[in-house]
Amino acid sequence: MYTAEEFKNQYKSANQTDLSKAKAVMDIIHKVQESGDDALIDYARQFDGVELDSDQLEVPIAEMRKAYNELDSELRDALEEAYKQIYKYQESIKWSTMPKSELYQNIQPLNRIGIYVPGGKASYPSTVLMTATLANVAGVRETIIVTPPQPGGINKTTLAACFIAQVDHVYQSGGAQGIAAMAYGTETIPKVDKIVGPGNQYVALAKKLVYGDVGIDSIAGPSEIVLVVDETANEEWVALDVLAQAEHDEMARTFLISTNKEKLAAVEAEIDKQKLKQSRLSVINGSLKDHHYTILTSGKRETIEIVNLIAGEHVSIQTKNAEEYISEIKTAGALFIGPYSPEAIGDYVAGPSHVLPTNGNARFANGLTVNDFLRTNSVIQLKKETFQKMAPFGMRIAKEEELQAHHDSLAVRWKEEEK
Structure with missing residues (x-):
């Protein structure tokens, strides 16, 4: 005590990422970039003890549907109710576009997102619901999941959760190689705009190393x-x-x-x-x-x-x-x-996602929400009268920064309107 x-x-x-593993992770990333599906198949054999052909990397939708249909009714009801609760909460906090004026923000969903779902010591259908549901609420066009291959096949409840959450594609690839596949794409797995979801040290390091080439939610510890x-x-x-x-x-x-x-x-x-x-x-x-x-x-x-x-x-x-x-x-x-x-x-x-900041990152980060699958862009559509009021201030700042073309771009319009 x-x-x-x-x-x-x-x-x-706690150390969120063990930097002594960084070289090994970078080597994996480079191999996936160079060899694509072949690298994923090699790593499935090496790390997971699973033999895969290239046409087995993706789990068919029919297999997800079958897993859903074979659930016992009590578990199916529990997963369905969880999906509804998560959807309802996330919908209630989703950003909405401001009323259009001369200045406002336009809100759009991401095009394609990738979710990493762990599958080693335990399987987590709840992680599917706590991530893919948010993408659905946001209106993301395409949602893919990668999860480690298992000798007996992907956990059936996890696949059923993918069906409930309307995941578009599920791929058998774990660890750093799964992250690399989503970040850069392979012959089978498409490149995504953002990667979310928890994982082990190798997953965390891989997310850290590919950040910038692709968006991520956080580095999980x-x-x-x-x-x-x-x-x-x-x-x-x-x-x-x-x-x-x-x-x-x-x-x-x-x-x-x-x-x-x-x-x-x-x-x-x-x-x-x-x-x-x-x-x-x-x-x-x-x-x-x-x-x-x-x-x-x-x-x-x-x-x-x-x-x-x-x-x-x-x-x-x-x-x-x-x-x-x-x-x-x-x-x-x-x-x-x-x-x-x-x-x-x-x-x-x-209802709130269980994907949350760890290791003190709550000092500056928040848990995953529907809004992490949205992006905003500002819209500036000024009336002449508004421009005339603003322009002199912008011209003076441009002059101070010695950016003549900036100044002139404003001045030519301002002077024209003054005439």
Whole structure:
């Protein structure tokens, strides 16, 4: 257990990208640029242990439809309801074009977006819904997904989610090679305008290296949650919230904060009890051993200071008057307020995307929204009278910058109208 001061003195952000892997990732990117589909097939064999032919890189739409039709009705209903909730929320926050005047913004969807869906230690149909649905709301013309090939084929629930979210194409390619394929295109996989979605260190590094040639959402690091609790918090609920984060992978980070020492001890005891019931115990133990922090603060001010310092991906407030924290927390990927807003509900069905900034990036970045699949361009359509008022100021600034043609471009129109 740390005091706030002890925590501040030792706390370091996690490395989102291991730069020692940069050369290996760059080599993969170059090979995909040079060899296209052949490189993807080679890497599927080398990294995934899967033999593919070039005509197997794309998963047929019929296979997605079949996966959907074969879902049990309860799971199908759950995925459909999640899609509806996500769609409804994203539609409510979508940018709309301002009323047209002399100055306004024109809003257009991106043409083609690529989504990376992990498929290693676990499969994530929820990531399909939390990304592709947003593209649908935005009106993106074409949505493609790449996901690592598996010996037994792509996870059927993931394919069913692709069908529900109306994904146009699904390709079997994982890791840095999948990112490179979307960034530069191959014979089978088209070049996209923007790449979104979480992944491992190789995926994160690849996104970082191709940025500029293609847009990206963010560089994802280890998943994390910050939980603020007081004497009113339910210990079992909080303990399971910690474990829900820790079971993602061994690098997942969990922060438990309170002004109540006894409550912290009680939650820790409950974590030890509840983790024994979990199927991913080895992963949980790895996460808790190296990346779990219990922090005792002296009061609300100090609690808020620590929460803002961490700038966590998920911040859960389970205290009395929890809503009072909303305006005080300036750095959070997403806020979960009260005992009935656990982080897990946000992972699946609440509506906001679960693709969120990690590793302190909430200081300057936000979670993925429908608006990340839109682009804006300013429209300037001035009336003569407005130009006449503005031009002299522009002419004077151009003169100061010694850009004569800029000055003259304004002056020739201004003088003509003066006549």
